[in-house]
Amino acid sequence: xxxxxxxxxxxxxxxxxxxxxxxxxxxxxxxxxxxxxxxxxxxxxxxxxxxxxxxxxxxxxxxxxxxxxxxxxxxxxxxxxxxxxxxxxxxxxxxxxxx
Amino acid sequence: xxxxxxxxxxxxxxxxxxxxxxxxxxxxxxxxxxxxxxxxxxxxxxxxxxxxxxxxxxxxxxxxxxxxxxxxxxxxxxxxxxxxxxxxxxxxxxxxxxxxxxxxxxxxxxxxxxxxxxxxxxxxxxxxxxxxxxxxxxxxxxxxxxxxxxxxxxxxxxxxxxxxxxxxxx
Amino acid sequence: xxxxxxxxxxxxxxxxxxxxxxxxxxxxxxxxxxxxxxxxxxxxxxxxxxxxxxxxxxxxxxxxxxxxxxxxxxxxxxxxxxxxxxxxxxxxxxxxxxxxxxxxxxxxxxxxxxxxxxxxxxxxxxxxxxxxxxxxxxxxxxxxxxxxxxxxxxxxxxxxxxxxxxxxxxxxxxxxxxxxxxxxxxxxxxxxxxxxxxxxxxxxxxxxxxxxxxxxxxxxxxxxxxxxxxxxxxxxxxxxxxxxxxxxxxxxxxxxxxxxxxxxxxxxxxxxxxxxxxxxxxxxxxxxxxxxxxxxxxxxxxxxxxxxxxxxxxxxxxxxxxxxxxxxxxxxxxxxxxxxxxxxxxxxxxxxxxxxxxxxxxxxxxxxxxxxxxxxxxxxxxxxxxxxxxxxxxxxxxxxxxxxxxxxxxxxxxxxxxxxxxxxxxxxxxxxxxxxxxxxxxxxxxxxxxxxxxxxxxxxxxxxxxxxxxxxxxxxxxxxxxxxxxxxxxxxxxxxxxxxxxxxxxxxxxxxxxxxxxxxxxxxxxxxxxxxxxxxxxxxxxxxxxxxxxxxxx
Ligand code: SF4
Numbered sequence: 088x089x090x091x092x093x094x095x096x097x098x099x100x101x102x103x104x105x106x107x108x109x110x111x112x113x114x115x116x117x118x119x120x121x122x123x124x125x126x127x128x129x130x131x132x133x134x135x136x137x138x139x140x141x142x143x144x145x146x147x148x149x150x151x152x153x154x155x156x157x158x159x160x161x162x163x164x165x166x167x168x169x170x171x172x173x174x175x176x177x178x179x180x181x182x183x184x185x186x
Numbered sequence: 187x188x189x190x191x192x193x194x195x196x197x198x199x200x201x202x203x204x205x206x207x208x209x210x211x212x213x214x215x216x217x218x219x220x221x222x223x224x225x226x227x228x229x230x231x232x233x234x235x236x237x238x239x240x241x242x243x244x245x246x247x248x249x250x251x252x253x254x255x256x257x258x259x260x261x262x263x264x265x266x267x268x269x270x271x272x273x274x275x276x277x278x279x280x281x282x283x284x285x286x287x288x289x290x291x292x293x294x295x296x297x298x299x300x301x302x303x304x305x306x307x308x309x310x311x312x313x314x315x316x317x318x319x320x321x322x323x324x325x326x327x328x329x330x331x332x333x334x335x336x337x338x339x340x341x342x343x344x345x346x347x348x349x350x351x352x353x354x355x356x
Numbered sequence: 357x358x359x360x361x362x363x364x365x366x367x368x369x370x371x372x373x374x375x376x377x378x379x380x381x382x383x384x385x386x387x388x389x390x391x392x393x394x395x396x397x398x399x400x401x402x403x404x405x406x407x408x409x410x411x412x413x414x415x416x417x418x419x420x421x422x423x424x425x426x427x428x429x430x431x432x433x434x435x436x437x438x439x440x441x442x443x444x445x446x447x448x449x450x451x452x453x454x455x456x457x458x459x460x461x462x463x464x465x466x467x468x469x470x471x472x473x474x475x476x477x478x479x480x481x482x483x484x485x486x487x488x489x490x491x492x493x494x495x496x497x498x499x500x501x502x503x504x505x506x507x508x509x510x511x512x513x514x515x516x517x518x519x520x521x522x523x524x525x526x527x528x529x530x531x532x533x534x535x536x537x538x539x540x541x542x543x544x545x546x547x548x549x550x551x552x553x554x555x556x557x558x559x560x561x562x563x564x565x566x567x568x569x570x571x572x573x574x575x576x577x578x579x580x581x582x583x584x585x586x587x588x589x590x591x592x593x594x595x596x597x598x599x600x601x602x603x604x605x606x607x608x609x610x611x612x613x614x615x616x617x618x619x620x621x622x623x624x625x626x627x628x629x630x631x632x633x634x635x636x637x638x639x640x641x642x643x644x645x646x647x648x649x650x651x652x653x654x655x656x657x658x659x660x661x662x663x664x665x666x667x668x669x670x671x672x673x674x675x676x677x678x679x680x681x682x683x684x685x686x687x688x689x690x691x692x693x694x695x696x697x698x699x700x701x702x703x704x705x706x707x708x709x710x711x712x713x714x715x716x717x718x719x720x721x722x723x724x725x726x727x728x729x730x731x732x733x734x735x736x737x738x739x740x741x742x743x744x745x746x747x748x749x750x751x752x753x754x755x756x757x758x759x760x761x762x763x764x765x766x767x768x769x770x771x772x773x774x775x776x777x778x779x780x781x782x783x784x785x786x787x788x789x790x791x792x793x794x795x796x797x798x799x800x801x802x803x804x805x806x807x808x809x810x811x812x813x814x815x816x817x818x819x820x821x822x823x824x825x826x827x828x829x830x831x832x833x834x835x836x837x838x839x840x841x842x843x844x845x846x847x848x849x850x851x852x853x854x855x856x857x858x859x860x861x862x863x864x865x866x867x868x869x870x871x872x873x874x875x876x877x878x879x880x881x882x883x884x885x886x887x888x889x890x891x892x893x894x895x896x897x898x899x900x901x902x903x904x905x906x907x908x909x910x
Contacts, residue, residue: 096403098382098454101408103406142383145389169406174776176786176789180436266517268599269477269515269516273594274595276591297378297395298517301513320381324374330366332507334635342367347644
């Protein structure tokens with residue numbers, strides 16, 4: 088299933104975060120809230136605007152994902168690498184990997 | 187909007203005269219570059235104090251003949267990233283010897299005020315939401331400057347050595 | 357080395373406090389991200405693919421041992437224990453937190469360093485020949501001038517909102533190790549026939565999506581007029597450089613659109629007006645700065661060194677390292693050492709905190725406490741006694757710093773690419789690692805000889821692919837990484853732009869293609885001819901034929 092999720096960066100740490108369905112922000116891609124219609128997209132956008140206003144996150148952007156049984160898989164390689172939270176060549180960096 | 191005066195120059199009330207409308211009954215009137223080009227000669231014959239609104243692309247060479255007749259030049263910064271106005275200001279001061287008030291208007295960040303002051307601006311028109319106190323604080327951040335500019339501050343190299351003698355390398 | 361006086365110190369500390377205030381205003385929301393972004397960028401703080409990235413200036417690539425130790429300390433305390441040395445002689449930290457950055461800057465200020473103007477549309481950190489002051493082919497040391505430019509350009513009130521970033525590079529040597537023809541301004545110290553030294557001034561070079569080799573706009577500029585001439589160039593550019601299109605905003609486009617003659621005329625007219633003004637270099641200030649770059653007290657020797665000769669004869673691995681990584685020095689009995697940050701399978705330009713400290717220690721013991729960073733992402737010990745080389749090499753070996761590949765095929769320049777960079781289309785680092793594995797054979801590498809591979813993960817060309825003997829550009833096609841192969845570039849005094857060979861390759865495909873190119877060269881080269889000269893003699897055709905033969909036409 089094709090869906091969109093909303094990603095951003097945490098203002099303080101700069102790390103990648105995803106908007107969850109409760110309106111929180113998670114480092115884990117699996118917790119991202121999927122939007123498959125424009126109404127949900129608008130709602131997610133609205134939540135992210137609030138977080139920007141509250142100076143919690145920056146640079147929000149929708150990304151395309153394929154929502155599978157195991158969870159979302161971003162369409163673009165760029166987003167898959169972002170979701171890992173670490174460069175592909177240093178998967179062992181402590182404290183930043185998303186999982 | 188707030189007018190922040192940096193150098194203490196007397197400014198008074200200025201009235202804008204949009205292109206195409208008659209020159210208002212006022213002692214101090216701001217006109218556009220276009221109007222100055224079209225009507226400058228005639229306006230010089232009146233007792234008006236003339237102010238000029240400059241856009242970043244306006245050619246200063248064309249303004250040169252009116253320099254002494256102008257008491258205010260407003261340089262517009264359409265977006266804060268457009269830095270042409272800094273060069274316009276320095277050239278007006280250093281190349282054309284403009285002595286009147288130099289005012290910056292448009293999109294101005296507090297942290298740019300210091301650069302503007304150094305380039306020869308006397309006053310800044312701050313947009314709504316820009317806090318004058320923050321701007322004043324930003325003006326105080328630095329004690330020294332490395333390079334000469336329109337403000338004539340003594341530079342760090344000059345402070346290091348007193349009056350400079352000029353370098354000869356052979 | 358240049359040392360700050362109280363003025364320099366005060367200014368850098370005030371910059372730290374200004375940024376601390378800006379960060380505080382950002383955190384409370386007094387500054388929005390839109391307002392904060394240009395301010396943080398002017399202090400080298402980016403938001404990258406995964407996190408913030410802080411770029412610290414290493415002015416003209418010169419570091420003391422103490423400064424290097426501080427860089428190591430910062431990487432441990434505030435980051436992830438490593439740093440990345442860039443093609444612009446800077447260092448990047450990939451994981452700082454916003455609130456820590458003012459403290460990092462304060463720590464840097466303790467050792468006379470900063471991150472001022474390491475990004476943004478400003479005059480960037482000035483770069484120079486990493487062999488400056490010790491190269492044999494040098495007319496005059498460019499570093500005092502580089503320092504003068506650093507000071508003049510720091511917080512320049514008129515040139516802090518240029519149409520686009522602005523990079524200046526200098527050299528004083530015949531051989532161009534600073535790629536001066538590919539910078540917004542390139543400066544080369546030359547001696548005229550009448551004996552006077554002056555700058556050859558080049559403007560409008562650059563890489564990026566429209567690579568250009570900069571034209572010479574002045575053959576001889578008296579050094580005392582350096583700053584007024586730069587100011588004239590910047591003023592013309594600030595007023596007339598394009599601001600309507602980010603991709604056409606660099607000075608190279610202005611020079612190109614106006615034509616070199618008209619651009620030069622405008623610069624000269626502006627310069628005529630401000631020449632002999634307050635920017636004329638004051639003699640006393642120049643002498644003050646120059647004195648700090650005086651050569652260190654080298655031990656006098658007649659240049660022969662039996663201990664060194666013995667190690668050379670007795671240890672072939674050492675000899676191989678000396679052959680590639682040790683370079684001729686001005687002072688008899690001394691040498692310049694390149695410490696390779698390109699171990700096969702490693703990340704080009706990365707150094708761990710421990711490696712930084714080892715290099716700092718070695719520099720302190722053997723190189724008068726001085727280190728250089730090269731634009732080829734290696735480190736340099738500039739003042740080493742030949743008799744110390746063997747000991748240095750052993751130390752380097754045990755910390756993964758002894759790779760004998762300077763200037764060889766595996767001395768690859770690679771930008772951070774899609775592993776770190778939010779603008780990237782493809783990864784650069786894993787490709788560099790795989791190329792190095794494919795060619796992981798010292799004998800073979802030495803037989804291939806001088807060959808520069810440069811990899812960029814997108815058209816912005818931070819990996820200098822336009823001037824690689826072999827250049828690789830990463831692109832994205834249908835969600836996949838694809839690599840384009842380019843041949844025949846050079847960033848040196850014989851500058852040329854690499855040309856694309858044809859359709860792109862997958863990661864494995866491009867490594868095969870490189871191997872084919874190398875084999876084609878080996879078969880066709882004449883005695884003593886390096887890759888670039890063979891390519892120039894033969895042209896692209898035989899290489900293209902070899903790469904694309906056997907392909908079924910589509
Ligand atoms: S070349 Fe492109 S991918 Fe590489 S660092 Fe520069 S902007 Fe990023």
